[in-house]
Amino acid sequence: MCYCRRRSPWLFHMNSGSCNGCDIEIIASLSPRYDAEQLGVRLEGSPRHADIIVITGPVTRNAVGAIKTVYDQVLGPKAVVAIGSCPATTNVFIDSRTLDGPLQKHIPVDIFVPGCPPRPDAIVQGVAKAAEILAEKGRIGGSVDGAIKPQAIIEVQP
Amino acid sequence: MNIFTALARLLIFPGVLFAVPAAWFFLWVERKAVAMMQGRIGPPFMQPFYDFIKLLGKGMPPRTGIAGTIMRAWPLIAVASAVGAVGLLPVLPASGGFEGDLILLLALLEVPSICIIAAGFSSRSLFGEIGSAREAVLSVSYNLVFLLAIISVAAAQHTFRLEALAQLPASPLRWLGVIAILVCLPAKLHLNPFSLPNAEQEIYSGPITEYAGPELAMWELSHGLEWVAATGLVATLAAPHVTLWWLGAIAFIAISFGIVLLLSVVAASTARLAIDTTVRFYWQCTLIFAVLAISSALLLRFKA
Amino acid sequence: MNILTMLWKNLWGGSRTLLFPARPKVTPRFRGLVQFDRTRCTGCAICKMRCTSRAIEFKTGKGEFTWSYDPGQCTFCGRCVEGCKDHALSQESACPPIYTAIGELKKAYTVARKPPAPKPAPAPSVPTQQSNITSGGAQ
Numbered sequence: 065m066c067y068c069r070r071r072s073p074w075l076f077h078m079n080s081g082s083c084n085g086c087d088i089e090i091i092a093s094l095s096p097r098y099d100a101e102q103l104g105v106r107l108e109g110s111p112r113h114a115d116i117i118v119i120t121g122p123v124t125r126n127a128v129g130a131i132k133t134v135y136d137q138v139l140g141p142k143a144v145v146a147i148g149s150c151p152a153t154t155n156v157f158i159d160s161r162t163l164d165g166p167l168q169k170h171i172p173v174d175i176f177v178p179g180c181p182p183r184p185d186a187i188v189q190g191v192a193k194a195a196e197i198l199a200e201k202g203r204i205g206g207s208v209d210g211a212i213k214p215q216a217i218i219e220v221q222p
Numbered sequence: 223m224n225i226f227t228a229l230a231r232l233l234i235f236p237g238v239l240f241a242v243p244a245a246w247f248f249l250w251v252e253r254k255a256v257a258m259m260q261g262r263i264g265p266p267f268m269q270p271f272y273d274f275i276k277l278l279g280k281g282m283p284p285r286t287g288i289a290g291t292i293m294r295a296w297p298l299i300a301v302a303s304a305v306g307a308v309g310l311l312p313v314l315p316a317s318g319g320f321e322g323d324l325i326l327l328l329a330l331l332e333v334p335s336i337c338i339i340a341a342g343f344s345s346r347s348l349f350g351e352i353g354s355a356r357e358a359v360l361s362v363s364y365n366l367v368f369l370l371a372i373i374s375v376a377a378a379q380h381t382f383r384l385e386a387l388a389q390l391p392a393s394p395l396r397w398l399g400v401i402a403i404l405v406c407l408p409a410k411l412h413l414n415p416f417s418l419p420n421a422e423q424e425i426y427s428g429p430i431t432e433y434a435g436p437e438l439a440m441w442e443l444s445h446g447l448e449w450v451a452a453t454g455l456v457a458t459l460a461a462p463h464v465t466l467w468w469l470g471a472i473a474f475i476a477i478s479f480g481i482v483l484l485l486s487v488v489a490a491s492t493a494r495l496a497i498d499t500t501v502r503f504y505w506q507c508t509l510i511f512a513v514l515a516i517s518s519a520l521l522l523r524f525k526a
Numbered sequence: 527m528n529i530l531t532m533l534w535k536n537l538w539g540g541s542r543t544l545l546f547p548a549r550p551k552v553t554p555r556f557r558g559l560v561q562f563d564r565t566r567c568t569g570c571a572i573c574k575m576r577c578t579s580r581a582i583e584f585k586t587g588k589g590e591f592t593w594s595y596d597p598g599q600c601t602f603c604g605r606c607v608e609g610c611k612d613h614a615l616s617q618e619s620a621c622p623p624i625y626t627a628i629g630e631l632k633k634a635y636t637v638a639r640k641p642p643a644p645k646p647a648p649a650p651s652v653p654t655q656q657s658n659i660t661s662g663g664a665q
Contacts, residue, residue, distance in 0.1 A: 095262075189549075
């Protein structure tokens, strides 16, 4: 079961106010050169179908409710990948009045893929890592909500 | 056929035991063919199996009351009828059917579409309703052509029995019917250019938006079984008549595979058409085809 | 019919995909993580002023300063590198790595301030010596 979870990560992509640079790179990671489908990745249309939520953008105040709703709609076991430096630390928008903090404030995040925007191969690597974390979560505690960090954090070398 | 043969056909061959791996195989072939034609490596071979097992392990959203039970029932009905449809296919010639099993096959092939429409409406989500409405319009459009074509081929030969149809000599009317059915298959199987109910950019997965986990696994399985049943139906009509039983079975499977590849080429080379273009296509262009087929069938019948 | 020839060529031309762990090489001018050369930095803090996203922080102490950099905050624009007059900063041509906890990649360096260059001793105002002093000061 954990093996199957790792081999079939289904994504749901959500944009919480980003400049769309990272979104374009996510679509590029499904293009022929970087082909995320070789890992079994499918971009799904509904959050109920997906395992991994891929979030871009610094979290604007309007998007906070939407992010929380979508996070609750995804059924466990689930993983969250924050693409780009905006969801991790709000990047250049650090003092903006329309933002509501980094993403970690609202939902537990498992993987951060840095870059502005990150390269598509970095995004594919991040999704593969998230699939492994998903398999770990399934092994540890069934359908658990909330991020459980695995024991060993393996640093991925570029 | 007695109850034991019926159960064997339903459960073993070509029933559940063979249909479900065949469904996964056909799903993989379609994804891989589309990927290779787009210059990518597609998913690995066991991918639909991994998807199925993973979905079985996910949580299910809480569903309360009678509406929830009805929602839970639709995917199961869809899978059951699709398995029944595959079980009726005459993969081995002279495998014993009964008079009128073509009608039963058509009815069982329709049930998954009806289940999707009903599921979209009963999920009471906006996207589900829009998707179901589109699927219903699509169903009305292609079904007319589909049924007219099949009935014309069957009526011309005075038989509604599948294995008798499988062993018919070739005739132009039969090829006309086969081409008309092939034109309807992309709509039935939700492929481009008629993949409207699955328009992700617009309606977030359409009718099955609210389903998750094991229910979604059942929907995917019913989709795969629909593939097997629909391509098997066309293979029944198109396969040449061979005397050796195993050669006939191999020809059947090979022609099904060829149809899957043909549909993949069509899916990879076209874009999604909007609903008005789709309906116009089926009512204006292909209806002529079907009317031609049925009128020539009736004429042949009265002549013969 | 062009699409069919294109599909045919794709089918027989093989896939253009990179098999998963393989990654493409980045170009030499790729702007990756900022590298700090402690031997060259003089602590002017121009990089902190120019940084667009406050990824660089600068704390002064007695005779030393701490330069810290958070790649998670960085937007890899290169303004700090362009502005550094001592050429102590450069950007590596590699993709920044993935991390799982905020602040994991933060780096901080404490550098002792170099003592300033000794001023040449003031000499009585003689024209030749004055030109000597001015040339010494300019250095």
